[in-house]
Amino acid sequence: SATIVARAPGKLFVAGEYAVVTPGEPAVLVAVDRFLTVSLTETTGAGGIHSPESARPSLRWTRDAGGLVVAPEDHSYDYVLSALTVIERLRAERGIAPRLYDLTIDSGLDDASGRKFGLGSSAAVTVATIRAIDRFYRLALDRRTLYQLALLATIRIAPSASGGDLAASTFGGWIGYRSPDREMLRRLLDAGDAVASVLESDAWEHLEIVRLRPPRDLGFFVGWTGEPASTVRLVDAVGRGAAVGAVDHAGFLRDSRACVTDLWAALDAGDDAATLDALRRARGLLQALGAQAGLAIETPRLAALCDAAETAGAAAKSSGAGGGDCGIVLAPASADVRGMLDAWEAQDIRRLTIAVHPPEGGD
């Protein structure tokens, strides 16, 4: 049978990092035009997962008597296997017969030597896997349901992840996001509730995914520090800081909510000056959070990246958990972009030539 090729874009956080981990708190993200591709081919005997471009080993999986996926304990493909498990559960609930297939993963979200840019490769592989299997079984799931399944798959692996990256990867474009109650979702999943009923539960009450207008006339630039960051480690450290009172978490959430709400409104109104202002405030909030938690959310390289942008008359901040990875820049027409890029080059900060991946059509 023919190979199904499904892809999902990477993403960058624009604002609301850390706060968005709390259900109901807003963030802004953009999808970018770098993609992760999952190719699915039907097989007999056993299925497999391969990643030819990387050092990861291939993995074989089979099915148990009930048609569920059985795979060896192997963490190379946690997200793929979790995505597979969740959508296969839904397939079984619908009374569709199980089949076997090979998945081949091709990531455009790493550099040539396999180092991650921090563009959300875990999210993209989860979304692309679910898309491929949805098409294979002709489940005809709508976009929101694909996102929901991707979130259920993700919280089995990374309970603290907000899922904002999944929303950006599923919907494309600029999006505003508020997370649902993932603790409740996890409890329902662990209790063995049908996936179809978990999809309808009250836990989604706070979920919001809105398409935002792109800034009217601002250039979008991304710099890569080359420093690999560990989101889980940073998110846990901020959580510990909040637990011992070093971090004023309530204050941070309040300030972040105000900043992101303003950004959201500025984008909607096409007010570029207010967009730049909100981005600068978002940078300051993350710097202050890092200082309280004793963490380099904005590392010296990220600071250099952002300072060069500010000097050039643009606005910039670390994107995502920080600690390395990327910084994003929004530049008005008046900004000295050449000067900024020269300063980056002099400090060995690599510009990633990526653009926003536009909103994907349909619901």
Ligand code: MEV
């Ligand atoms: C990391 O990319 C962004 C955080 O807000 C974590 C998350 O949203 O899952 C720090």
